[in-house]
Amino acid sequence: MPSKPTQDEVVRLLDGAYDSSRMPSYTGSEFLAEVQAKALSGWLIRGAVVVGAAILIALGVIGYKVATSPPALPDESPTLGDPGGGQSPTRVGDRALMLNGD
Amino acid sequence: MKAIDERKLLVRMSHGHGPSARLLWDLYAARLIAFARSLLAAQGAQQHAEDVVQIALCKVMQVPTHRIRKVQAVGPWLFTIVRTSALNHMRGERREMKRRVHAAPGTDMGPPSSFELLRRAVEDLPSDEAEVVTLRHAGGLTFDQVSEVLAIPRSTAASRYSRAIERLREHLAEQEEPSQPLKFVEGKRHAK
Incomplete structure (x- = not known):
């Protein structure tokens, strides 16, 4: 009749059996691929946010410049409604005299 | 040697940090798979243990960071998730039992x-x-x-x-x- 190992011996054997150096190794390829995919999607999202922010900033800058730029100078060439081609200094002066009533 | 902050590893892994995921896998995979095997053995489905653990860890990646930060002990938490994953797998297996052919156990050489x-x-x-x-x-x-x-x-x-x-x-x-x-x-x- 073979002797039963003691409880302590069994516990020791179990510790040995589940020691990390004696355990089989696993690749975990699918899980690690999933992590990579998540990292990639994270970068894509971050990239999209950065690009989106850059576009918004650029649009803001352009809009500001358009809003604050001086209006375009009137065309110097004579038009049909105003044969004189805009107000001359003399005519402006005349109008000022009229307003003053002198 | 500096102790590894496993919670930090989990958080980084959940953000898709490859080296943290690799380290966590090396630390826990064999033990989690041994545990999953002990559960799946009831259905003779030990060969699915690695898949079950991978699915469980992929689920961990979906857990929000604030919840991961509240985890007291990473080990027991991971074993709990693997257990749930294995039990879910077994429920699915039972449904498919009739049409599934078990792979021969112990495919390792020698x-x-x-x-x-x-x-x-x-x-x-x-x-x-x-x-x-x-x-x-x-x-x-x-x-x-x-x-x-x-x-x-x-x-x-x-x-x-x-x-x-x-x-x-x-x-x-x-x-x-x-x-x-x-x-x-x-x-x-x-x-x-």
Whole structure:
């Protein structure tokens, strides 16, 4: 009749059996691929946010410049409604005299 | 050597940090798979253990960072998630049992080592005992942590463990005799 190992011996054997150096190794390829995919999607999202922010900033800058730029100078060439081609200094002066009533 | 902050590893992994995921895998995979095998053995589906663990860890990646930061002990938490994943897998397996053909167990090359044989003997224990043994020895968990993972009282975990050790003692004694391999079924052993 073979002797039963003691409880302590069994516990020791179990510790040995589940020691990390004696355990089989696993690749975990699918899980690690999933992590990579998540990292990639994270970068894509971050990239999209950065690009989106850059576009918004650029649009803001352009809009500001358009809003604050001086209006375009009137065309110097004579038009049909105003044969004189805009107000001359003399005519402006005349109008000022009229307003003053002198 | 600087202790690894496993919670930080989990957070980084959940953000898709490859090296953290690799490190976590190296730290826990074999132990989690041993635990999953002990559960899946009840259906002879040990070969799915790695898949189950991978699915469980992919689920971990979906957990929000603020919840990961609240995890007290990473080990027991991971074992709990793997257990849920294995039980879900087993429920699915039961549905597919009729049309599924089991792969032959033990596809590794060469004769199994004595440690491998002992791990298989643990898998042959009744699953409630096998999971306590693997959580204790593969997971390195205390009885308090085991009872937390299995949602059972500490005393129940301890008595299951004692029963399992007793069965393994008998099994090892019989292994010394030239006899047929021992099989544990539903808490009772087959008579020789």
